[in-house]
Amino acid sequence: xxxxxxxxxxxxxxxxxxxxxxxxxxxxxxxxxxxxxxxxxxxxxxxxxxxxxxxxxxxxxxxxxxxxxxxxxxxxxxxxxxxxxxxxxxxxxxxxxxxxxxxxxxxxxxxxxxxxxxxxxxxxxxxxxxxxxxxxxxxxxxxxxxxxxxxxxxxxxxxxxxxxxxxxxxxxxxxxxxxxxxxxxxxxxxxx
Numbered sequence: 290x291x292x293x294x295x296x297x298x299x300x301x302x303x304x305x306x307x308x309x310x311x312x313x314x315x316x317x318x319x320x321x322x323x324x325x326x327x328x329x330x331x332x333x334x335x336x337x338x339x340x341x342x343x344x345x346x347x348x349x350x351x352x353x354x355x356x357x358x359x360x361x362x363x364x365x366x367x368x369x370x371x372x373x374x375x376x377x378x379x380x381x382x383x384x385x386x387x388x389x390x391x392x393x394x395x396x397x398x399x400x401x402x403x404x405x406x407x408x409x410x411x412x413x414x415x416x417x418x419x420x421x422x423x424x425x426x427x428x429x430x431x432x433x434x435x436x437x438x439x440x441x442x443x444x445x446x447x448x449x450x451x452x453x454x455x456x457x458x459x460x461x462x463x464x465x466x467x468x469x470x471x472x473x474x475x476x477x478x479x480x481x
Contacts, residue, residue, distance in 0.1 A: 326353065326360055334369060351390060358401045370394065370403045392421040399438075410438055412446045419454040423461045431458050449475050 316322065317332040333350035340346070358366055395418045398404050404414050415438060422431040435458065439451045456471035 326357070329353070330357065330361075330369060347390075351394065354394065354397050355400075363402060366401060367403045367406075370398045388421060388424050392425055392427070395421060405441065408441065409443055410441045412442055412450050415442055415450055416454060419457060423457055426461070428458060428461055431461075
């Protein structure tokens with residue numbers, strides 16, 4: 290028997306049906322909560338996710354992330370960091386200049402431990418971080434990342450993801466012979 294759609298979603302009330310939402314957003318826009326960092330942070334997330342033309346809000350949100358672990362528990366900080374999807378959405382449409390922002394967000398999140406759950410990093414996050422770093426030519430940083438974070442991948446994916454990402458690094462470094470060697474035995478199930 291299929292699961293009803295609302296049972297799979299943790300929050301089913303559309304934001305437009307939240308009581309007083311417009312008044313709250315107006316107060317936030319007017320700066321009433323500028324001294325309350327958690328409220329300001331969530332307000333900026335809302336603006337970034339719902340009004341993409343507001344690049345000033347994105348810059349303000351990005352500037353608030355370093356240090357946010359002082360007033361947000363890690364689980365909430367992890368959720369807030371998901372706003373990086375805003376950058377990725379922009380990258381997939383019209384703003385390749387956001388790659389530096391994506392990379393900066395990944396580095397901040399790594400420093401804060403945001404991307405670790407139960408001591409492991411998601412294989413998708415791992416691969417996306419490597420891709421962002423290499424797109425920016427950050428080869429030395431990428432080599433350190435692979436060395437430091439490969440042990441934190443789930444054992445079932447560790448070898449293949451390390452080889453694949455190392456192959457991407459070697460390709461960027463024009464070490465094509467090593468790329469072929471690394472990719473020869475990779476069993477990669479990630480269709481993206």
